[in-house]
Amino acid sequence: MTLADVARAAGVSESTASRAFTRPDLIRDDTVERIKRFAAELGYSVDPHARALSTGRTQNIALIVPDIANPFFPPLVREVESGAEQADFAVFLGDSDERASREKVLVDRLSRQVDGFILASPRMPEEQIRELAARTPTVVINRDVEGVHRVLVDAATGVREAVDLLAAMGHTSIAYLAGPAETWADQERRAAVLGAAEAAGVRAGVIELGRPSYEAGRECVGSLIATGATAAVAFDDVIAHGVLAGFSLVGLNVPADFSVVGCDDVLAATTLPALTTVSGGSAASGAEALSTLLALIDDSATAPERTAIDAHLVHRASVAPARHIRR
Amino acid sequence: MTLADVARAAGVSESTASRAFTRPDLIRDDTVERIKRFAAELGYSVDPHARALSTGRTQNIALIVPDIANPFFPPLVREVESGAEQADFAVFLGDSDERASREKVLVDRLSRQVDGFILASPRMPEEQIRELAARTPTVVINRDVEGVHRVLVDAATGVREAVDLLAAMGHTSIAYLAGPAETWADQERRAAVLGAAEAAGVRAGVIELGRPSYEAGRECVGSLIATGATAAVAFDDVIAHGVLAGFSLVGLNVPADFSVVGCDDVLAATTLPALTTVSGGSAASGAEALSTLLALIDDSATAPERTAIDAHLVHRASVAPARHIRR
DNA sequence: TTGAAAGCGGTACCAT
DNA sequence: ATGGTACCGCTTTCAA
Numbered sequence A, B: 001m002t003l004a005d006v007a008r009a010a011g012v013s014e015s016t017a018s019r020a021f022t023r024p025d026l027i028r029d030d031t032v033e034r035i036k037r038f039a040a041e042l043g044y045s046v047d048p049h050a051r052a053l054s055t056g057r058t059q060n061i062a063l064i065v066p067d068i069a070n071p072f073f074p075p076l077v078r079e080v081e082s083g084a085e086q087a088d089f090a091v092f093l094g095d096s097d098e099r100a101s102r103e104k105v106l107v108d109r110l111s112r113q114v115d116g117f118i119l120a121s122p123r124m125p126e127e128q129i130r131e132l133a134a135r136t137p138t139v140v141i142n143r144d145v146e147g148v149h150r151v152l153v154d155a156a157t158g159v160r161e162a163v164d165l166l167a168a169m170g171h172t173s174i175a176y177l178a179g180p181a182e183t184w185a186d187q188e189r190r191a192a193v194l195g196a197a198e199a200a201g202v203r204a205g206v207i208e209l210g211r212p213s214y215e216a217g218r219e220c221v222g223s224l225i226a227t228g229a230t231a232a233v234a235f236d237d238v239i240a241h242g243v244l245a246g247f248s249l250v251g252l253n254v255p256a257d258f259s260v261v262g263c264d265d266v267l268a269a270t271t272l273p274a275l276t277t278v279s280g281g282s283a284a285s286g287a288e289a290l291s292t293l294l295a296l297i298d299d300s301a302t303a304p305e306r307t308a309i310d311a312h313l314v315h316r317a318s319v320a321p322a323r324h325i326r327r
Numbered sequence C: 001t002t003g004a005a006a007g008c009g010g011t012a013c014c015a016t
Numbered sequence D: 001a002t003g004g005t006a007c008c009g010c011t012t013t014c015a016a
Helices: A003-010 A014-022 A029-042 A048-055 A073-086 A100-113 A126-135 A155-168 A184-200 A214-219 A221-226 A237-249 A282-298 B003-010 B014-022 B029-042 B048-055 B073-086 B100-113 B126-135 B155-168 B184-200 B214-219 B221-226 B237-249 B282-298
Strands: A060-065 A090-095 A116-120 A138-141 A149-154 A173-178 A203-208 A231-234 A259-264 A276-279 A306-310 A312-314 B060-065 B090-095 B116-120 B138-141 B149-154 B173-178 B203-208 B231-234 B259-264 B276-279 B306-310 B312-314
Touching: A003 A014, A003 A029, A014 A029, A048 B048, A048 B100, A060 A073, A060 A100, A060 A282, A073 A090, A073 A116, A073 A282, A073 B073, A073 B090, A073 B100, A090 A100, A090 B073, A090 B100, A100 A116, A100 A126, A100 B048, A100 B073, A100 B090, A116 A282, A126 A138, A138 A282, A149 A155, A149 A184, A149 A282, A155 A184, A155 A231, A155 A259, A155 A276, A155 A312, A173 A184, A173 A237, A184 A203, A214 A221, A214 A237, A221 A237, A231 A237, A237 A259, A282 A306, B003 B014, B003 B029, B014 B029, B060 B073, B060 B100, B060 B282, B073 B090, B073 B116, B073 B282, B090 B100, B100 B116, B100 B126, B116 B282, B126 B138, B138 B282, B149 B155, B149 B184, B149 B282, B155 B184, B155 B231, B155 B259, B155 B276, B155 B312, B173 B184, B173 B237, B184 B203, B214 B221, B214 B237, B221 B237, B231 B237, B237 B259, B282 B306
Parallel strands: A060 A090, A060 A116, A090 B090, A116 A138, A138 A149, A149 A306, A173 A203, A173 A231, A231 A259, A259 A276, B060 B090, B060 B116, B116 B138, B138 B149, B149 B306, B173 B203, B173 B231, B231 B259, B259 B276
Antiparallel strands: A276 A312, B276 B312
16 A cells, blocks of 8 residues: 555645645645545555655654663663653664673664664764764764763662662671673772762772672672672662672671662562662663753754763661671 | 666776676676776665665564563574574564554554564464564464464473472472463473473472563462462563572572472573573574564475474472471 | 566645 | 646566
């Protein structure tokens, strides 16, 4: 079924038939109605390719994530999805497997058939991101690329709240369980922990974990205890969850013996004990990125802005007053 | 940059330039090479819409899931993603929010711009699925629609293994914590538990939970104990995880006081105690569905087949010999 | 082995 | 308010 068929059936020209869908205000109401009736009858629907070829707009966007299996992303994806749907956009999903090279491949593959990109925690060189943004409406999540629209989860605030709480509870030595050092999120959280600790007069060490995984968290407990810290702030909930398990394995109790704070609040209250964590981010950043992108697609003249998503500490059960463990 | 530009630069006709990419065997090697060199130099890449308009093929597929935030799906998505990428396909992701109506909307929106669909655990009426499959290459995951290509995770086998193990460990009364009764997965698992229990001479009850959630699992522990069962097989890991928490809250120990078996193995060993569960499904079903779909796109004459993905019991720590709880 | 030209299905400018 | 028509960028007969 093509427009021509509909036009013929309705006894109008192709132009008129086309306008019935795109600019109905230019056509007499009854004509519009008649055309639409025939269209429905014939089961007509526009060919997105033909339309895109002619208009240069696709009504598609691309969302690229480093790892859909990382629990931070599904809520984000969901939000982008549903928002896009409402705005009558479809979304391509790309999973870069945390590799800059695959990101590039995905972007190149997709760039001709989308009106814009959302890059979540991209690993690409800043230069490439800027180049892309210059060509195509693009918004970046959790990467602070100057000159590009970006939405950043301001975990720093929540992390500071966590450190302050810990300090107030008598912890004098804490540890930051670091994630991938090349990510903006880690850099920001690391600095926040260190800064807040210094401000609060608390000693703070860093344990490098690299890829944020449950196992990494579980296995760092030994060295964590060895640092003499009585509390830890983890790069994310996944690591914190692993730490919980690690303590349980060595027979120590959280929070009685040791306090643990997570980040992202993606495990909600499903850990034991329920994780005190920095909440707010995943879903909200997705929603914000999408609306920014849609605005950008509508009017690419918008000046690049930096949007911060608030994230605050949620106090659950994994934090308690300091009590020193056997050394 | 269009093909015409490349052709002009290389001093050949558009036809020749086109063939250099699509049918290089028809063109003299050195000509092909020259054209490709100019194309690279000019930064040319084909316009997918133009190509699709002309060939009717898009090199895109759509993957529709009921809820990307359900941990069963991310590994599946990941697998489809990476496989598609390798086959030079891009993938649209749709999240139906568990609603048949949204599934339909997504399918209609996407059907003109994809070469095929993968529907994961679709809620749509069978009739609609068959209609779609008749029009467009389609493969369904975890729904047994006669006459349509489908891949089904054969959790039944694993569930039977679980029941047998439980029986062997002296459990004489078990419970099935049911998921959404309208899903194929629940129907299959439910029947498997009941059947295996009867075969093993074990009493089996069903507790309806509806939407499979951590909370539902946690809150059903009271009624679970009330049934007099000493072990439970849950519809999925998420529920089982909740059950674990529920027991912990009432001060009972799993597996000493009660045995719990999950399904899907999506939480891996991240629960405490590590969950004994029916493993193998998510990622494998994604991979299988993709390769089936690609074959189907290549040659839509293939007879609809039903593929079963093996899923077996993985014995971890949440199961132990029966020991009756205080009644 | 290469070129000319007719579409693929719409859109939008220019007329009427 | 409606129609005629030239593209949009590429593929693919048909000829040469």
